[in-house]
Amino acid sequence: MPEKKFDRHTITAALPYANGPVHIGHLAGVYVPADIYARYLRSRKRDVLFVCGSDEHGVAITLRARKEGVTPQEIVDKYHTLIKDSFEKLGISFDIYSRTSNKIHHETSSEMFRELFEKGVFEEKTSEQYYDEQSKQFLADRYIIGTCPNCSYDQAYGDQCEKCGSSLSPSELINPRSALSGDKPVLKETTHWYFPMNDYENWLRQWILEGHKEWKSNVYGQCKSWLDGGLMPRAMTRDLDWGVKVPVKGAEGKVLYVWFDAPIGYISATKEWALENNRDWEPYWKDENTRLLHFIGKDNIVFHCIIFPSILHADGSYVLPDNVPANEFLNLEGNKISTSKNWAVWLHEYLEELPGKEDVLRYVLCANAPETKDNDFTWKDFQTRNNSELVAIFGNFINRSVVLTNKYYDGVVPERGELYDIDHDTIKKIKEAPERIAKSMEAFRFREALSEFIDLARTGNKYLADTEPWKLIKENPERVKTIMNIGLQIAANLAVLGEPFLPYTSQKLVDMLNMDKVYWDKTGSIDLLTSGHKINKAELLFEKIEDDVIQKQVQKLENTKVANELENVKAAPAKDEITFDDFVKMDIRVGTILEAEKVRKSKKLLKLKVDTGIDKRTVLSGIAEHYAPEDIIGQQVSILVNLAPRKIMGEESQGMILMAENVDGTLRFVQPSEVVKPGSGIS
Ligand SMILES: Nc1ncnc2c1ncn2[C@@H]1O[C@H](COP(=O)(O)OP(=O)(O)OP(=O)(O)O)[C@@H](O)[C@H]1O
Numbered sequence: 227m228p229e230k231k232f233d234r235h236t237i238t239a240a241l242p243y244a245n246g247p248v249h250i251g252h253l254a255g256v257y258v259p260a261d262i263y264a265r266y267l268r269s270r271k272r273d274v275l276f277v278c279g280s281d282e283h284g285v286a287i288t289l290r291a292r293k294e295g296v297t298p299q300e301i302v303d304k305y306h307t308l309i310k311d312s313f314e315k316l317g318i319s320f321d322i323y324s325r326t327s328n329k330i331h332h333e334t335s336s337e338m339f340r341e342l343f344e345k346g347v348f349e350e351k352t353s354e355q356y357y358d359e360q361s362k363q364f365l366a367d368r369y370i371i372g373t374c375p376n377c378s379y380d381q382a383y384g385d386q387c388e389k390c391g392s393s394l395s396p397s398e399l400i401n402p403r404s405a406l407s408g409d410k411p412v413l414k415e416t417t418h419w420y421f422p423m424n425d426y427e428n429w430l431r432q433w434i435l436e437g438h439k440e441w442k443s444n445v446y447g448q449c450k451s452w453l454d455g456g457l458m459p460r461a462m463t464r465d466l467d468w469g470v471k472v473p474v475k476g477a478e479g480k481v482l483y484v485w486f487d488a489p490i491g492y493i494s495a496t497k498e499w500a501l502e503n504n505r506d507w508e509p510y511w512k513d514e515n516t517r518l519l520h521f522i523g524k525d526n527i528v529f530h531c532i533i534f535p536s537i538l539h540a541d542g543s544y545v546l547p548d549n550v551p552a553n554e555f556l557n558l559e560g561n562k563i564s565t566s567k568n569w570a571v572w573l574h575e576y577l578e579e580l581p582g583k584e585d586v587l588r589y590v591l592c593a594n595a596p597e598t599k600d601n602d603f604t605w606k607d608f609q610t611r612n613n614s615e616l617v618a619i620f621g622n623f624i625n626r627s628v629v630l631t632n633k634y635y636d637g638v639v640p641e642r643g644e645l646y647d648i649d650h651d652t653i654k655k656i657k658e659a660p661e662r663i664a665k666s667m668e669a670f671r672f673r674e675a676l677s678e679f680i681d682l683a684r685t686g687n688k689y690l691a692d693t694e695p696w697k698l699i700k701e702n703p704e705r706v707k708t709i710m711n712i713g714l715q716i717a718a719n720l721a722v723l724g725e726p727f728l729p730y731t732s733q734k735l736v737d738m739l740n741m742d743k744v745y746w747d748k749t750g751s752i753d754l755l756t757s758g759h760k761i762n763k764a765e766l767l768f769e770k771i772e773d774d775v776i777q778k779q780v781q782k783l784e785n786t787k788v789a790n791e792l793e794n795v796k797a798a799p800a801k802d803e804i805t806f807d808d809f810v811k812m813d814i815r816v817g818t819i820l821e822a823e824k825v826r827k828s829k830k831l832l833k834l835k836v837d838t839g840i841d842k843r844t845v846l847s848g849i850a851e852h853y854a855p856e857d858i859i860g861q862q863v864s865i866l867v868n869l870a871p872r873k874i875m876g877e878e879s880q881g882m883i884l885m886a887e888n889v890d891g892t893l894r895f896v897q898p899s900e901v902v903k904p905g906s907g908i909s
């Protein structure tokens with residue numbers, strides 16, 4: 227347990243940005259670990275409030291709406307519903323999943339701004355900013371694109387370069403242009419309210435660098451480098467019409483900066499939860515015995531460790547985060563996950579395509595979470611972890627224990643008799659498991675916690691394999707009773723200890739063992755199931771995932787790759803102009819392939835016999851990697867018949883088959899849309 231004993235925990239998970247669905251990167255980075263921790267604390271009977279919601283403001287949403295010709299509200303409605311629903315199906319146990327377009331959020335964030343404004347926290351500054359005369363709009367954040375001063379990437383945004391990750395302001399961009407019209411913007415005066423981050427530098431150094439040395443090294447390190455680089459005042463308002471209106475005089479047509487309002491969304495969500503449940507929200511944010519934890523990915527560290535705490539500190543009545551266990555990034559099959567490039571495994575698609583495998587995804591994402599460095603998700607690893615860990619270890623052990631208990635004792639838990647060394651060793655492991663798992667959990671090392679958990683299943687599996695009750699049952703039935711009793715105690719412990727990681731499986735196991743609700747404090751015991759207790763029939767917890775299922779998913783990603791390449795490839799420029807006379811010199815006919823065979827010692831060549839209508843001739847064609855000989859007999863092709871014959875690999879080729887070359891290099895025949903008579907001219 228954490229050193230300080232807190233009365234309650236407020237756990238926040240980064241608000242997903244409602245311009246796309248949730249993918250496995252989001253899950254591994256934020257939502258799966260946050261959910262594991264929330265469930266774990268609930269099992270420890272802690273007062274936990276787990277909040278999240280959709281972040282529905284900001285420029286990326288307005289830009290997307292514009293591009294699709296719909297309203298921003300339509301965009302956020304669509305994704306909010308999709309995201310909320312898919313989180314629920316994965317068993318992410320938010321106490322509330324809210325959204326920042328709600329009235330309560332507009333009120334809460336607006337009030338916070340006004341309070342700080344009235345306290346004189348903000349600096350009001352008029353400056354020249356980029357303006358697009360054609361669209362009649364100031365160009366904030368992503369509305370402006372230009373060349374990154376740090377890495378020369380020519381598609382950097384006004385707030386950030388996605389290539390090198392540096393945070394930017396529009397004035398730093400080289401060759402700025404409007405994302406709306408593509409025009410070169412002009413400079414125009416506008417007034418904004420700045421939060422003087424520089425005034426909080428000393429306080430932040432003290433609070434984080436001195437006070438929170440226990441934070442994960444990736445988080446602490448990033449904070450230190452921000453602080454060492456020196457902080458600058460940051461504008462907390464924008465010239466936009468989508469967002470929370472700035473509640474002060476002279477701010478017409480302006481909204482709050484999305485990173486000002488979004489984290490306040492955690493507070494608004496808490497208020498909404500309190501209203502719905504007839505509870506008081508304030509203790510969860512203002513009581514000093516509340517432990518506030520922010521689960522986020524690494525690109526959100528500055529906002530949650532530096533900017534938002536400074537705002538809360540400026541207000542003065544809120545608790546500050548006690549820890550921010552941010553993760554690094556998950557990649558997919560060797561490439562950065564990207565919403566715009568569709569390079570992702572989307573949660574809502576996964577749930578549909580691999581039904582009933584919610585826990586498998588949770589397991590794999592936790593086992594492979596990018597806790598200390600970026601990590602890669604591969605479908606091959608997904609399959610291996612399912613088949614050799616969940617099925618072969620956990621599932622197999624449970625199945626053996628439950629099936630044998632039903633077979634030998636009609637499902638009634640037998641009594642333990644005399645204990646031997648192997649029993650004592652195993653019982654010791656049961657006793658130690660909860661503490662080991664808890665220790666890793668408390669340190670936010672969920673991969674390690676999961677591996678401790680699966681080790682207990684491994685212990686159970688090995689215990690049965692070593693004691694072989696199925697061999698002993700005839701000669702020593704008394705001994706088998708003890709073995710099965712201990713096996714079942716392990717199973718019962720796994721049901722409780724596994725709940726944070728694998729909630730659906732845990733529920734199935736609880737049902738199978740016919741257990742009452744058990745909390746964490748009772749685990750480690752070998753009396754979770756008393757002798758005489760009746761369990762239910764065995765049900766498989768996991769099933770093997772076959773190659774074809776994985777292949778389908780891999781193919782889907784391959785298709786995305788090809789689609790992206792197609793999108794990016796520009797057709798080669800036209801060749802030099804020719805006359806009609808040049809063109810008619812070529813005699814192109816439709817021919818029918820009569821025979822096809824591989825050319826010996828050549829990977830590329832097929833030897834074809836083609837009926838050209840004029841004659842039946844031999845043509846060598848470099849298509850062996852694109853067509854199988856047996857598949858093309860009878861197909862019609864276009865053939866240049868008056869090309870001078872050539873010897874290729876000792877064979878004479880009389881003419882040339884015309885091929886279309888796709889951007890990925892695959893070759894396809896150019897064929898008439900219906901069968902025509904061989905020898906028909908093409909002109
Ligand atoms: N590949 C990833 N690995 C780990 N965490 C991620 C990944 N992508 C996003 N996150 C985290 O998920 C949370 C929600 O992300 P958000 O909705 O802001 O999307 P995003 O960062 O814009 O991602 P994308 O551009 O892929 O949509 C953030 O805390 C972010 O850091």
Ligand SMILES: [Zn+2]
Nearest residue numbers: 374377387390
């Ligand atoms: Zn850059």
